[in-house]
Amino acid sequence: xxxxxxxxxxxxxxxxxxxxxxxxxxxxxxxxxxxxxxxxxxxxxxxxxxxxxxxxxxxxxxxxxxxxxxxxxxxxxxxxxxxxxxxxxxxxxxxxxxxxxxxxxxxxxxxxxxxxxxxxxxxxxxxxxxxxxxxxxxxxxxxxxxxxxxxxxxxxxxxxxxxxxxxxxxxxxxxxxxxxxxxxxxxxxxxxxxxxxxxxxxxxxxxxxxxxxxxxxxxxxxxxxxxxxxxxxxxxxxxxxxxxxxxxxxxxxxxxxxxxxxxxxxxxxxxxxxxxxxxxxxxxxxxxxxxxxxxxxxxxxxxxxxxxxxxxxxxxxxxxxxxxxxxxxxxxxxxxxxxxxxxxxxxxxxxxxxxxxxxxxxxxxxxxxxxxxxxxxxxxxxxxxxxxxxxxxxxxxxxxxxxxxxxxxxxxxxxxxxxxxxxxxxxxxxxxxxxxxxxxxxxx
Amino acid sequence: xxxxxxxxxxxxxxxxxxxxxxxxxxxxxxxxxxxxxxxxxxxxxxxxxxxxxxxxxxxxxxxxxxxxxxxxxxxxxxxxxxxxxxxxxxxxxxxxxxxxxxxxxxxxxxxxxxxxxxxxxxxxxxxxxxxxxxxxxxxxxxxxxxxxxxxxxxxxxxxxxxxxxxxxxxxxxxxxxxxxxxxxxxxxxxxxxxxxxxxxxxxxxxxxxxxxxxxxxxxxxxxxxxxxxxxxxxxxxxxxxxxxxxxxxxxxxxxxxxxxxxxxxxxxxxxxxxxxxxxxxxxxxxxxxxxxxxxxxxxxxxxxxxxxxxx
Numbered sequence: 001x002x003x004x005x006x007x008x009x010x011x012x013x014x015x016x017x018x019x020x021x022x023x024x025x026x027x028x029x030x031x032x033x034x035x036x037x038x039x040x041x042x043x044x045x046x047x048x049x050x051x052x053x054x055x056x057x058x059x060x061x062x063x064x065x066x067x068x069x070x071x072x073x074x075x076x077x078x079x080x081x082x083x084x085x086x087x088x089x090x091x092x093x094x095x096x097x098x099x100x101x102x103x104x105x106x107x108x109x110x111x112x113x114x115x116x117x118x119x120x121x122x123x124x125x126x127x128x129x130x131x132x133x134x135x136x137x138x139x140x141x142x143x144x145x146x147x148x149x150x151x152x153x154x155x156x157x158x159x160x161x162x163x164x165x166x167x168x169x170x171x172x173x174x175x176x177x178x179x180x181x182x183x184x185x186x187x188x189x190x191x192x193x194x195x196x197x198x199x200x201x202x203x204x205x206x207x208x209x210x211x212x213x214x215x216x217x218x219x220x221x222x223x224x225x226x227x228x229x230x231x232x233x234x235x236x237x238x239x240x241x242x243x244x245x246x247x248x249x250x251x252x253x254x255x256x257x258x259x260x261x262x263x264x265x266x267x268x269x270x271x272x273x274x275x276x277x278x279x280x281x282x283x284x285x286x287x288x289x290x291x292x293x294x295x296x297x298x299x300x301x302x303x304x305x306x307x308x309x310x311x312x313x314x315x316x317x318x319x320x321x322x323x324x325x326x327x328x329x330x331x332x333x334x335x336x337x338x339x340x341x342x343x344x345x346x347x348x349x350x351x352x353x354x355x356x357x358x359x360x361x362x363x364x365x366x367x368x369x370x371x372x373x374x375x376x377x378x379x380x381x382x383x384x385x386x387x388x389x390x391x392x393x394x395x396x397x398x399x400x401x402x403x404x405x406x407x408x409x410x411x412x413x414x415x416x417x418x419x420x421x422x423x424x425x426x427x428x429x430x431x432x433x434x435x436x437x438x439x440x441x442x443x444x
Numbered sequence: 445x446x447x448x449x450x451x452x453x454x455x456x457x458x459x460x461x462x463x464x465x466x467x468x469x470x471x472x473x474x475x476x477x478x479x480x481x482x483x484x485x486x487x488x489x490x491x492x493x494x495x496x497x498x499x500x501x502x503x504x505x506x507x508x509x510x511x512x513x514x515x516x517x518x519x520x521x522x523x524x525x526x527x528x529x530x531x532x533x534x535x536x537x538x539x540x541x542x543x544x545x546x547x548x549x550x551x552x553x554x555x556x557x558x559x560x561x562x563x564x565x566x567x568x569x570x571x572x573x574x575x576x577x578x579x580x581x582x583x584x585x586x587x588x589x590x591x592x593x594x595x596x597x598x599x600x601x602x603x604x605x606x607x608x609x610x611x612x613x614x615x616x617x618x619x620x621x622x623x624x625x626x627x628x629x630x631x632x633x634x635x636x637x638x639x640x641x642x643x644x645x646x647x648x649x650x651x652x653x654x655x656x657x658x659x660x661x662x663x664x665x666x667x668x669x670x671x672x673x674x675x676x677x678x679x680x681x682x683x684x685x686x687x688x689x690x691x692x693x694x695x696x697x698x699x700x701x702x703x704x705x706x707x708x709x710x711x712x713x714x715x716x717x718x719x720x721x722x723x724x725x726x727x728x729x730x731x732x733x734x735x736x737x738x739x740x741x742x743x744x745x746x747x748x749x750x751x752x753x754x755x
Contacts, residue, residue, distance in 0.1 A: 037466065051473060055480045062483035068662030068685045069644075076658050079649040139644020139659065139686025142496060146624040146643055153500050153625040153641070161623035161647055223743045224617060224653025303588065376655045377576060377608060378587040 028187045036406040050402040057395010071388040077381035078372040085364035087133035094126035096245010098208035111267040121407035127172040129400035227304035227371040242279040244359040246272040247352040269342040280333040308370040328358030501638040526671035533699040535632035542720035548754040550714040552598040552605030559709030564680040567664035574691035575609040610656035610691035611747030618648035636678040642687040
C-alpha cells in the first residue's frame with residue numbers, strides 16, 4: 001500500500017474507500033499488538049514486572065469483592081481512603097496532559113506538536129486508572145450497570161458523580177480517538193486529515209479543564225465537610241494538575257530521548273518547565289492562602305486542617321506526610337528556578353519527581369482523608385491503608401504504566417518521524433508489515 | 445491483562461524461539477490471571493442472577509415485588525437459618541413522620557442505640573447502630589467538646605447527652621449525591637435506601653453532615669435466634685454486603701402505626717414521635733410549646749428531627 005501523500009497543508013487527503021479500511025484496520029491493530037509485544041530484554045522485563053504487579057492487585061481486588069471492604073482500612077468514619085485519593089490524583093494527571101496540547105495547537109509550536117501524542121497517551125492511561133480506582137472503591141462492582149444511562153438510574157444532573165462519569169468517559173473516548181486516528185494514519189502512510197482530529201483536540205482542551213473542575217465540585221459541593229467546602233478547591237485542583245502532568249511528561253520525554261531513539265528538541269521540555277515553574281508557585285501560594293484564612297480567624301471549622309498539619313488530640317497520622325509534601329513542593333519549586341534547567345537532565349528529573357510525589361501526597365491522602373477527621377460528629381478515627389488496599393493501588397498503577405508503555409511503544413514510529421511531509425513514505429506495507437527501518441528513519 | 449498474544453504469526457518465518465517464548469509467556473500469564481481472579485468465582489457462586497438483574501424499587505410491579513420479597517426470605521433462611529417475613533411497607537397518606545428529643549431528660553443510657561441494634565438486624569460483631577449518643581459538656585452545644593466513647597455511670601452531673609441519628613432531612617444531601625438514585629425521600633419524609641440497587645460508592649456517607657449512614661463492610665453476622673423476623677424491604681431486612689444502610693424511623697413499625705424501637709426503649713420518655721401533619725399530635729405540641737432547635741441548621745438540610753430543652 002504505497003501511497004503518495006499530498007503536500008501539506010493541503011486539506012482533504014486520499015482517505016481510502018470503506019473496503020480499503022476494512023482491509024487495513026485489522027492489519028493496523030495486528031501490527032499494534034505486535035509492536036506492543038516485541039522489544040528488547042529490558043522491555044520484556046519491564047512488561048513482566050508490570051503484569052505481575054497488576055495480577056497481584058487483581059487478586060487483592062477479587063478478595064475484596066468476595067470478603068467485603070472490611071479488608072480495607074476504611075471505616076464508617078473514614079469512608080474514602082487511598083482509592084479515592086489516587087482517583088483524584090489520576091484525574092489531575094489526565095488533565096495535565098493538555099499542557100502539551102495547548103502550546104502545540106493554540107500557539108502552533110511545531111516541536112511540541114511533534115510530541116503531543118505523549119500527553120494524549122498519558123491522558124488515556126491516567127483516565128483508565130482513575131476509572132479503575134473508582135471501580136475498586138465500589139462495594140458492589142457487579143451493579144456497575146446501574147450507572148449506565150438508559151439501563152440503570154442515572155441521577156443526572158443532580159449528582160456530581162454522574163457528571164464525572166460523563167466527563168471521564170468522554171475524555172477517554174476523545175483521546176482514544178485522537179491517538180487512534182493519528183496512529184492509524186501513520187500506519188497507512190497518510191497525512192492525517194485535520195478535519196478528523198483537530199476539532200477533537202480543541203474539544204479535549206476544554207474537556208481536560210472540565211474533568212478536573214467536575215471532580216473538584218464532587219468534594220467542594222458537600223456542605224457537611226468544611227475541609228472540602230471551599231471555592232479554592234477547583235482552582236487548586238487545576239493548578240496541581242498542571243504540575244503533576246507536565247512533570248511526568250518531562251520525565252517521559254527525557255526518557256524517550258535518551259533510550260528510545262526519539263529526537264526531541266529542548267523546546268518542548270523548556271515549555272513544560274516554564275509551565276511547572278509557574279504552577280508550582282501558584283500552588284504554594286494557594287496552600288499558604290488556605291492555611292492563613294483558616295487558621296488566622298481560628299474558627300471551629302479548621303479542625304481537619306489542624307489535624308492534617310499539626311495533629312488533633314493526639315492523632316497525627318498525616319502530619320509527616322503533608323510536611324513531606326510541602327517540603328518536596330518547596331524544593332521542587334526552587335529547583336525548577338535554576339536557569340536553563342532543561343539542560344541538566346538529572347537535576348530536572350529529581351525536581352520533577354519531587355513535584356510529582358509532593359502533589360500525589362497533597363492531592364491524594366492529604367486531600368481526601370482529613371475531610372473525614374474529625375467526623376461530622378467530631379469523632380477522631382484515623383485511617384491507614386491495609387495491605388489489600390496497597391496491593392490493589394499498586395496493581396492499578398502497574399496497569400496504568402502498562403497501558404502507557406504499550407501506547408508509547410506503538411506510537412514510537414510517529415515520534416521518531418513526526419508526520420510524513422512532501423516526500424513519499426517508503427512503506428512496504430505488503431501483508432501489513434511495514435519496513436521497520438524505514439519507519440525509524442528520522443525526518444531530515 | 446496483557447497476554448503476550450499467541451504468535452502464530454503468518455508473516456514470520458516459521459516458529460522462532462521468540463514466538464515460542466511468547467507462547468509460553470502467554471500461557472503462564474493466562475494461568476496466573478485465572479488464579480488471580482479465583483476469589484471472584486467463589487463470590488459469584490453465592491450471587492443469584494435474579495438479584496443481579498433486579499430492577500429499581502420504584503420500577504418493580506406488585507407481582508415483581510412479591511417475588512423479590514419471597515426470594516429475600518428464602519435467602520435469609522439459607523444464609524442465616526432464620527424464618528423471616530419480609531413485607532413492603534408503603535407510606536401512609538397524609539403523614540409526615542417527625543421526631544423530637546428532650547435533652548433535659550436524656551440520661552445517656554444508650555438503650556435507644558441498643559434497641560436499634562436488635563430491631564434493625566445489625567451486624568453483631570461490630571455492634572452497629574443507627575444512633576450515636578454524644579456526651580456533651582454543659583454550657584456548650586459544640587460537638588467538638590462531645591464524646592461518644594464515654595463509660596461509667598450516667599448521667600454525670602456536669603454533662604448532658606445528645607443522641608444523633610438520621611435527621612430525615614427535607615433537603616437531604618445524601619439523596620442529591622447518589623449517582624444511581626438508590627436513596628430517596630419517601631412521601632412520609634423517610635429517606636430510604638434500596639439495598640438491592642446501591643452500588644456502594646459511599647458518596648452519601650461523605651455527604652451526610654450527621655454521620656447517619658453506615659456501610660456494610662462485610663456480610664452482616666447474626667445468630668439465627670437473634671434475627672428479628674418482622675422485616676421490611678426498605679428498612680430492617682438483613683442488608684447485603686457492600687451497600688449503604690441508614691435509620692428509617694423503623695418504618696416497618698411506624699408505617700403500621702407503631703412507635704420506633706428507640707422510643708419504646710427509652711426509660712425517661714425523652715423521645716417524642718409522631719405525624720407532623722396532624723395538629724393534634726404530641727410532636728406538634730412540642731414544636732409549638734418548646735424552644736426547639738435542629739442540628740447544623742446553617743447547612744440548610746431542614747431536618748425532621750428536633751431537639752429541645754425543658755425550661
